[in-house]
Amino acid sequence: MAVVLHWVLGLAILGMFGVGVYMTDLPFSPWRVKLYNWHKWAGVTILALSIWRLVWRLTHRPPALPQVIVLGMPAWQTRAYHATHYAMYALFFTVPLIGWAYSSAAGFPIVWFGQIPLPDMLPVDKEFAALIKPLHQISAFALVGLAGLHTAAALKHQLIDRDGLMQRMLPGRG
Amino acid sequence: MKLLQLLLPLAVFAALPVAAQQTLIPAQSTLGFTFKQMGVSVDGKFTKFTAQVNFDPAKLPTSKVAFAVDIASATLGLPEIDAELPKAPWFNTAKFPQATFASSAIKSLGGAKFEVAGKLSIKGVSQDVVVPVTMTQAGAVTTATGVLPIKRLAFKMGEGEWADTSMVADDVQVKFKLALNGVGKL
Numbered sequence: 001m002a003v004v005l006h007w008v009l010g011l012a013i014l015g016m017f018g019v020g021v022y023m024t025d026l027p028f029s030p031w032r033v034k035l036y037n038w039h040k041w042a043g044v045t046i047l048a049l050s051i052w053r054l055v056w057r058l059t060h061r062p063p064a065l066p067q068v069i070v071l072g073m074p075a076w077q078t079r080a081y082h083a084t085h086y087a088m089y090a091l092f093f094t095v096p097l098i099g100w101a102y103s104s105a106a107g108f109p110i111v112w113f114g115q116i117p118l119p120d121m122l123p124v125d126k127e128f129a130a131l132i133k134p135l136h137q138i139s140a141f142a143l144v145g146l147a148g149l150h151t152a153a154a155l156k157h158q159l160i161d162r163d164g165l166m167q168r169m170l171p172g173r174g
Numbered sequence: 175m176k177l178l179q180l181l182l183p184l185a186v187f188a189a190l191p192v193a194a195q196q197t198l199i200p201a202q203s204t205l206g207f208t209f210k211q212m213g214v215s216v217d218g219k220f221t222k223f224t225a226q227v228n229f230d231p232a233k234l235p236t237s238k239v240a241f242a243v244d245i246a247s248a249t250l251g252l253p254e255i256d257a258e259l260p261k262a263p264w265f266n267t268a269k270f271p272q273a274t275f276a277s278s279a280i281k282s283l284g285g286a287k288f289e290v291a292g293k294l295s296i297k298g299v300s301q302d303v304v305v306p307v308t309m310t311q312a313g314a315v316t317t318a319t320g321v322l323p324i325k326r327l328a329f330k331m332g333e334g335e336w337a338d339t340s341m342v343a344d345d346v347q348v349k350f351k352l353a354l355n356g357v358g359k360l
Contacts, residue, residue, distance in 0.1 A: 028255070028257075028258055029335065030335050030336060030338060030341045030342075033211060033212065033341060034212070037212045037214075107252065108214055109214055109215070110214070111212070111213035111214050114212050114213035115213060126251070
């Protein structure tokens with residue numbers, strides 16, 4: 001389950017990041033309106049799945065790291081891996097929540113998949129919306145940056161350390 | 175003498191009983207519209223409009239309401255989208271700067287409720303509509319409110335790529351609240 005959620009959310013987050021960057025450059029058109037709405041629906045779905053992911057993580061400890069890996073990692077790497085994972089979990093929630101808040105403040109309530117109206121997180125306040133809009137972008141870039149670091153570290157273990165650490169996250173074990 | 179003969183019929187004509195004229199209080203009046211974009215409700219309004227109201231609840235057959243809306247005053251409060259409204263697929267404001275309504279008959283439904291039948295013209299398209307109106311009086315001010323549902327495509331609102339009703343729904347609710355001075359006792 002953790003493995004499945006990891007890959008599903010990883011792909012979803014990267015996908016939505018791509019859509020987000022692309023859509024904000026588009027001129028106003030029906031296509032852009034569609035993309036914005038899909039981006040929001042996906043964001044809310046990511047938020048919901050992240051809640052599930054967090055609950056699962058808190059109730060199911062991942063297997064302990066093999067001793068050989070623990071011994072082979074300098075202290076700074078262990079700290080980095082903990083810090084990166086904590087930060088990523090925090091951003092899984094921060095990014096969509098800021099997005100939702102921005103959408104509410106800008107006067108665009110979110111209707112999930114065009115069917116389920118979601119509560120407005122904030123009352124309409126155009127100035128506040130303008131204020132928090134960059135926060136959604138900054139935190140999204142931070143999350144993708146950390147995901148890049150995370151991927152690079154995983155590949156380091158796989159290709160340089162050759163310690164088989166990635167095995168535990170591959171499908172077939174979830 | 176000749177002048178008097180000329181003027182007399184005019185004076186008689188002027189004295190003919192016509193429902194007295196009321197005045198719109200723009201500061202207390204609103205004209206807005208609501209529509210759905212991919213399930214999300216969006217509200218817009220017109221900030222400039224005028225009305226000629228000759229309304230006498232005791233003399234409905236001679237009562238008249240006429241409306242003119244300054245289309246350039248349309249706003250959704252969203253600058254990016256407001257920039258789209260005057261363009262040809264939407265209001266085409268340069269070609270059709272005004273939307274108008276002219277009543278042809280007013281019917282009382284009792285209880286200060288009325289039905290105003292008339293012609294609504296938007297973007298060069300005219301349609302016969304019946305507008306439900308509820309009136310309330312507070313002191314010297316009479317307020318007429320109501321909602322008229324219209325179909326945007328009938329008025330060519332949103333042409334070409336914007337005609338897709340899964341993007342912007344066809345149904346639009348036109349909401350009005352008109353504050354009037356000088357209306358007789360309802």
